[in-house]
Amino acid sequence: MEELREDHDDGTVARVAAIDIAKASGMVCLRVPHDTIEGRRIQQVWNVASTTNSILELGDRLVCQGVERVVMEATGSYWRPFFYLLESRGLDCWLVNARDVKNVPGRPKTDKLDAVWLAKLAERGMVRPSFVPPKPVRQLRDLTRTRTVFIQERTRHKHRVDKALQDAQIKLSDVVSDLFGLSGRAMLDALAAGERNPRALADLAKGSLVKKKPALAEALTGQFEDHHGRLLGVLLGTVDHLTTQVRELDRLIADLMEQTTASHDGPGTAPPHTDDTGSPARGDATAQELAEHLDAVPGIGPATAQIILAEIGLDMSRFPTPEHLVSWAKLCPRTIQSGAKNTAGPAGKGNPWLKGALGEAANAAARTNTFLGARYRRIVKRRGHAKALVAVARSILVIAWHLINDPDARYQELGTDWHQRHLNPARKTRDLVRQLQALGHQVTLAPTALA
Numbered sequence: 001m002e003e004l005r006e007d008h009d010d011g012t013v014a015r016v017a018a019i020d021i022a023k024a025s026g027m028v029c030l031r032v033p034h035d036t037i038e039g040r041r042i043q044q045v046w047n048v049a050s051t052t053n054s055i056l057e058l059g060d061r062l063v064c065q066g067v068e069r070v071v072m073e074a075t076g077s078y079w080r081p082f083f084y085l086l087e088s089r090g091l092d093c094w095l096v097n098a099r100d101v102k103n104v105p106g107r108p109k110t111d112k113l114d115a116v117w118l119a120k121l122a123e124r125g126m127v128r129p130s131f132v133p134p135k136p137v138r139q140l141r142d143l144t145r146t147r148t149v150f151i152q153e154r155t156r157h158k159h160r161v162d163k164a165l166q167d168a169q170i171k172l173s174d175v176v177s178d179l180f181g182l183s184g185r186a187m188l189d190a191l192a193a194g195e196r197n198p199r200a201l202a203d204l205a206k207g208s209l210v211k212k213k214p215a216l217a218e219a220l221t222g223q224f225e226d227h228h229g230r231l232l233g234v235l236l237g238t239v240d241h242l243t244t245q246v247r248e249l250d251r252l253i254a255d256l257m258e259q260t261t262a263s264h265d266g267p268g269t270a271p272p273h274t275d276d277t278g279s280p281a282r283g284d285a286t287a288q289e290l291a292e293h294l295d296a297v298p299g300i301g302p303a304t305a306q307i308i309l310a311e312i313g314l315d316m317s318r319f320p321t322p323e324h325l326v327s328w329a330k331l332c333p334r335t336i337q338s339g340a341k342n343t344a345g346p347a348g349k350g351n352p353w354l355k356g357a358l359g360e361a362a363n364a365a366a367r368t369n370t371f372l373g374a375r376y377r378r379i380v381k382r383r384g385h386a387k388a389l390v391a392v393a394r395s396i397l398v399i400a401w402h403l404i405n406d407p408d409a410r411y412q413e414l415g416t417d418w419h420q421r422h423l424n425p426a427r428k429t430r431d432l433v434r435q436l437q438a439l440g441h442q443v444t445l446a447p448t449a450l451a
Contacts, residue, residue: 016070017069017070017119019072019082020072020073020114023076025047026072027111028047030043030044030067050082055085055086062091063089067091068092070093071096072095073095073098073118083095094130096128101121136260141353144253146249147303150245167228168225172220175219176216183207189236202217256287257286262290262314290314290407297365297411298364299363299368299392304357304360308358311351314404316401330351331347331358333346358393358396365396366380371413375395375419376391
């Protein structure tokens with residue numbers, strides 16, 4: 001035990017513990033006020049193994065010391081046992097971003113000094129907690145992220161199937177748009193089963209591919225050997241296995257969303273709607289009901305709605321306004337101000353799982369004849385494709401915040417002419433005059449009788 005005497009600060013937290021976490025252990029720093037001497041703090045630093053029993057014993061010790069907050073740095077996935085087990089002991093656990101708690105340059109770096117530094121930052125209120133959703137949302141997040149990884153792996157193996165065909169001089173992908181469609185998959189199975197006759201393979205075509213049989217026979221003529229057949233069989237089996245696993249994950253996600261309920265009684269949430277009698281119109285909404293509300297937004301499908309709910313949670317009290325959520329997701333430019341100069345920096349990385357789903361939704365919404373599609377076409381002319389997609393993704397996230405925050409809210413389409421109906425006539429006139437003047441014209445405006 002080590003006692004430190006220092007000037008007393010009006011810190012936010014009087015009794016705090018910080019943990020510098022490694023794979024097999026964690027360095028704990030406990031800082032509490034002295035029992036008798038005012039202005040003096042007692043500091044204890046010790047190492048704790050990252051086993052369940054050791055962490056539970058640490059939780060009991062911190063509870064006995066009256067610790068008000070436990071702060072730990074996000075280190076890979078090693079923080080999870082400490083966070084979850086200490087949280088189960090009733091402690092207020094904060095996970096902080098490693099970028100926000102960097103030590104000052106010039107000081108030595110050890111696990112002990114890192115834990116002490118983190119504890120000092122925490123007791124003075126100089127750290128911010130990262131968003132860690134509750135257990136049901138964490139379980140939903142595990143399932144949706146695993147499904148995303150499996151879908152990506154399945155796509156990779158589908159690409160390897162095409163590479164194997166190209167190696168055997170089979171140009172099937174030049175004629176068939178989807179190798180794993182009904183016709184394409186039948187031809188692949190026949191190739192793996194030993195069929196080598198191009199005309200017999202072309203006869204497996206169905207639907208619109210029937211009229212392309214000559215082109216299919218030409219594309220299926222190559223040097224497909226038994227080696228390629230064995231490799232193709234392994235790849236097709238892997239694709240089928242991943243498809244089965246994705247379907248099982250879809251079932252588990254649907255069951256969990258039916259059981260997960262969103263509570264809308266926290267601070268920052270919208271007041272509940274009332275019916276004609278003045279009583280609340282409805283209670284808490286399930287995650288499945290919220291997903292159905294999100295599904296009405298252009299570009300959002302059932303899977304994307306599930307990912308959004310898994311990544312941002314069901315309780316929007318953590319994000320008091322839509323702007324807080326947009327900033328957390330890194331879908332807005334970073335403000336850089338120095339003196340009289342104001343510039344906008346890059347938005348940042350943010351949550352890759354959420355941004356990936358929103359990017360797909362924005363790309364789909366951009367092709368629709370809706371308000372979001374009109375917003376994309378309006379921005380892309382002057383800002384480019386990438387920034388227009390980010391702007392649409394931001395709009396989708398704002399809509400999602402309102403639909404989740406108020407379970408009685410429904411998406412209402414504003415129409416493609418919304419921007420046209422809300423134009424500022426004076427601003428539009430000024431812009432058109434400038435364009436004409438830039439072309440070398442002298443413009444004189446005269447009001448019409450109708451105006």
